[in-house]
Amino acid sequence: MAEDTVEQDAKQDVSTEQAERHEEVVSIVLTSDNHLGYTAFRQHPRKREELLRRLRRAFQQATDFAIEHKVDLFIQAGDLFDTTTPDERDRSFVATRLAQLKQAGVRAFALGGVHDTPGEAQSLLGEAVLAPQISYARLDALHYFPPAPEEELEPVLLDVRDTKLGICALGVLVGQEGDPLAHLQVKESLKDAAIPLLLLHAPIEGLANGSSLLDTRAMVSQESIAGQTLFRYILAGYHHSHYQLHLGQVDVVVAGATQHLDFSTPDHAPGFVYLGLAADGIQWCKHIPVDTLLLQRLTINTKELWSDDSAAAQQLPTEIILEQLRPLCNADTLLQLRLEGELTRGQYHQLDLNQIRRYGEEHCFALAIDDSVLSLLPEQEAVSAETGERFSPREELIALADEWIADAPDEQEKKALQITKEELLRAMDDMKGKR
DSSP, rough: OOOHHHHHHHHHHHHHHHHHTTTTOOEEEEEEOOOOOOOOOOOOOOHHHHHHHHHHHHHHHHHHHHHHHSEEEEEOOSOSSSSSOOOOOHHHHHHHHHHHHHTTTTTEEEESSSSSSSSSEEEETTTOOTTHHHHEEEEHHHHOOOOSOOOOBBBEEEETTEEEEEEEEOOHHHOOOOOTTTTOOBBBGGGOEEEEEEEESSSSTTTTOOOOOOOOOOOHHHHHHHHOSSEEEEEESSOOOSSEETTEEEEEOOOOOOOOSSHHHHHHHHOOEEEEEEEEEEEEEEEEOOOOOOOEEEEEEHHHHHHHHHHHHHHHHHHHHHHHHHOOTTTEEEEEEEEEEOOOOHHHHHHOOOHHHHHHHHHEEEEEEEEEEEEEEEOTTTBBBBTTOOHHHHHHHHHHHHHHHHHHHSHHHHEEEEEEEEHHHHHHHHHHHOO
């Protein structure tokens, strides 16, 4: 069975090499959503530094592959950086990689993303902030496309292997609405291209978003993709999972992210895409995985923690959780613990979430606790574990707030909690008055 797999892989490799030698096939490495500089996980500085290193390493794997396979084009389809103002280390790292691509004869193109495109109101020392990729474009290290040009798209026309390629690009900005592809206008010169290609950084209808995404209400409908007649191929970013779609006469390839940035894509293998394009269709499309952290998710229902089973009832809820966490933890794991179900206030206080967090910090690369779907039992069902008396949501808020205030380490935090408590109670009373 293993020999059959090896043989199939060998045949595929031979087929790919034959396609690569075909004069009319354009070879491309497509990457997106590299998010260099991402540090959203709450971590020890050492682990945060390791994450930054892994993000750079994943991008370098894409550039190294492009150079090793002597591809024609290297395309970055948005969110190269996680911010509009990356630090000098990330800027310098990208500059080195682009210089290596250029020296190897690989032409590079980049599209601004949601994260690394400055907003209209963003400024620094009174001056408009420029997209970080523009400095590379000025040095002729790549061609940079702004995500949302005000006028019709102007294609970049280039000859690759005796084939004329036309590249346009389109993205969305934070707060943008509507379908950016619905009323797309492109200059007439695109008609000269045998392979018309659109780079896209925008949410596509029907695809999982991934997270770590800034607010945008724009959406490209699958109908608008299938109905447009200008482009044969759409190479896309924004989504953190890899997809390959055929809509109408259009082939859509979504690169996916090069690292796990959240827990929204547990089945997604981060990587980049190796493509062979011709005027008559895709010759090959391979998703190349990169070195990455392992993503694990554990979901525990409150019924498992307060069970009628006599053996389970002898264990503390925190111990039950730790017992299930232990087999999943290792130094290269991003682990999400999702708690769901209903519980009383007394039961909630039996959970030592701080102990669980400390265990995760010591035994995982990162542990995130998602208790967003936990719910306190409604007033008519909730009973205090200490007194056996029923309590109202308002009383519950007061009791919890008073406990936090009592445990606050200093007077300033006590005052801040007291103010927050009063504001929340006022808001609850206002809502009650509106019913």
